[in-house]
Amino acid sequence: MNGIMQHDRDGRAQAAKPSRASVYVDVDMHVTRYHIEQAKTQRRRDKSRADAPKRARARKSAADAALEAAQQIIDADERKQALLALEDKTKSSKRIAEQARSERELVRRRMKYGFESTAPVEIGGRTRTPFREKGLRSERLGKAGKFFVRGCRKGRFLRSANEKGFIMNQHRSKLLSLDYAWVEGNREMVSLIRIDLDTFFESFEHLRRQLQYLVHEGRLPCLPHLVAGDMAPVRLSQRDADGVFRDRVASMLVRPHLWFILPDAVNMKATGRKGPQRLLDAVYRGLCNVLKGLGADPNAKALLVRGKSPVSPWWDSVNMNDEVFPSLSGYAEILGDAMKVSQEQLARAAAEKQSGLPAAVSNEFFSAASREAWRILRDLHQRKDGEYLASLADRGLLAGMLARLMPMDRVLLLGEGLVEPARGAYVLDKVIGYAASRWSPHKADEAISFRNRGSMKHLVADASSLKEKQAITGRVVAEARMQAARHTILKAMDAVERSGAPFTQAEVVRASGLNRKTVSRHWRFCLGRRPGRCLDKKGGVTPVFHDMTQAVQDVARCVVGEGLEGGHKDMKATDGIRKPPVKRTAIAAKTKPQAGATSTATKSVTCDGGRTESILVPSVSRHWPAVSVNSSRSDDIVSDGSRPMVAKTMAPAVQETAAKPKLERPLPPLFLFQGEARRREEERREIARRLTAPVTHSSGRR
DSSP states (O other): OOOOEEEOTTOOEEEOOOOHHHHHHHHHTTSOHHHHHHHHHHHHHHHHHHTHHHHHHHHHHHHHHHHHHHHTOSSHHHHHHHHHHHHHHHHHHHHHHHHHHHHHHHHHHHHHHOEEEOSOEEETTEEEOOEEEOSOHHHHTHHHHHHHHHTSOOTTTOEEESSTTSOEEOOSOHHHHTTSSEEEOOSSEEEEEEEEBOSEESOHHHHHHHHHHHHHTTSSSSOOSEEEEEEEEEEEEEEOTTSOEEEEEEEEEEEEEEEEEEEEEEEOSTTSOHHHHHHHHHHHHHHHHHTGGGTBOGGGGGGTTEEEOTTSTTSEEEEOOSSOOOOHHHHHHHHGGGGGSOHHHHHHHHHHHHHOOOHHHHHHHHHHHHHHHHHHHHHHHHHTOHHHHHHTSOHHHHHHHHHHHSOHHHHGGGGTTOSOHHHHHHHHHHHHHHHHHHOOHHHHHHHHHHTTTTTTTTTTTTOOSHHHHHHHHHHHHHHHHHHHHHHHHHHHHHHHHHHTOOOSHHHHHHHHOOOHHHHHHTHHHHHHHSTTOEEOTTSOEEOOOOOHHHHHHHHHHHHHTTTSTTOOTTOOTTOOOOOOOSOSSOSSOBOOOOTTOOOOEEEEEEOGGGOEEEEEEOOOOTTSOOOEEOOSOOSOOOOOSSSOOOOSSOOOOEEOOSSOOOOOSOOOTTSOOOSOHHHHHHHHHHHHHHHHSOOOOTTSOO
């Protein structure tokens, strides 16, 4: 309360109600926002603990009601299934409750007795003897330790492990999960930046002095907030004054991890803004570039928030910076030109420094091993390997997969005998890390699509302008897309027929995923291409005649009218038939077909003596040439009215026409039949040859 008094209309004094803003201003003067949120969390927990008996009674009532409902089922089998399902649900609930009870007991012991290790455990390549540590590291590491805990996910989503290659969800309690040696922060909302130093230091103080020197030079924005490592005995080989190398054992800080903490997290999800994401990537490269002299590993970007936990009792950890927390733009302002280096340049520099190889040898071996890594990844991507697809979400798994597929003995052959195994291992490690972190499946798909670049160069060789080239290639691409759409529609038709759903365009649209207009445009073609079926305009489906020669001869016979009721058998063989009109929907006035008869139309023909009479002929497309044939059978004619007729019997040879038939373009889809394009083209050529070949009848006339 501010102690300010107000008076009402009657003059009585009353305390003024402070505004919400003034309350927060007064509170912020005494406590931090972290303590406010901590108090809110504690209040929620107390309320939940007080309501626990009420929730237990509600669960018991629900279970009793479900049991009573299951027992009242009349059917014995259904009642038995309901009781079994209720029993399984009860067992699952009891198991979950037991796990929660066990974890609560572990949390209670952890807070009361501290962290306990009762057996020797191997962590980071070194066996740790049993020990006990009381209290929480996060409380001793100050503000930075609390920010680190904030940068990790909630307990049931937090992943941790005592082996960095097998990180997973361990407990539902965040307190217990953070006690493991390796921990993974929040990968979706990133507020932690980890830098891995692949070298040894005499102590934490030795590392602090070197980092402080970079800060004073203005190359590093600030000291890392937390450092986690292992003070372990290391065997060192040094040359004494007499020139002899002697080994000695010293306690050193082995491969520490530096943790830089951001006050505001960066949204790294697909819905996040690309600007901050690119800036975070640039800041990481800048930090690696500045710290490369200390052995910074640039290939740890894929594991940006995974590393040695500074709040774990298994490591030695210190707080080097608890005051300065620059923002992402603050880091970028100090790093400046250091962020302009690429990750490949950093990886090559790190491989050269850590391997100790000459620059030329290291660079050539790095290039050869990189080509091999890209080749393996492309092969896995094209084969859609299951393990590869599963490892894309976790680049650490992808790096392990590459390490198995690139054994050292085979990769050393790429070095042409110039690289020793011990030194080549450093280069290969950088190559694997770089390839795993930089591999992009989307770019691989684009590279596959770019392989066809220039494939239509021969088609546009004679084109005189860019517009003409674009028109030619556009037609080719449109044809390819049409074929792809038809292939998809055919597959969808087969799927609809197998599923037993109604064979309609709507069902094919759902199965294919194409637009309704696209399916409707190619519906007739695709329906005719299906095995043993063709489309009838009246809605029926008629058999397909596979003998194209037979179909042509029968239609030619029907056009002449020999053997057809109403035709003239004494007509001269040389008398030709005029081509039908251009419109294929109606050649002449159609007559109404009788029951059991075929659909026909009238047509004028010239017979002996110069007389002209009308005969009944079927509807024929304008693409068929006028021909004359001899036939003695007319009882096997079949027609569907609007489409050309298809006969079931073979006819005699075709008579040469007065004028040579001219096939201006391929036959239209009057007869829909099964087969490949090559077979259809051969049949067309055979038809044209037989129509134009001279045929001699019994009378000797041609």
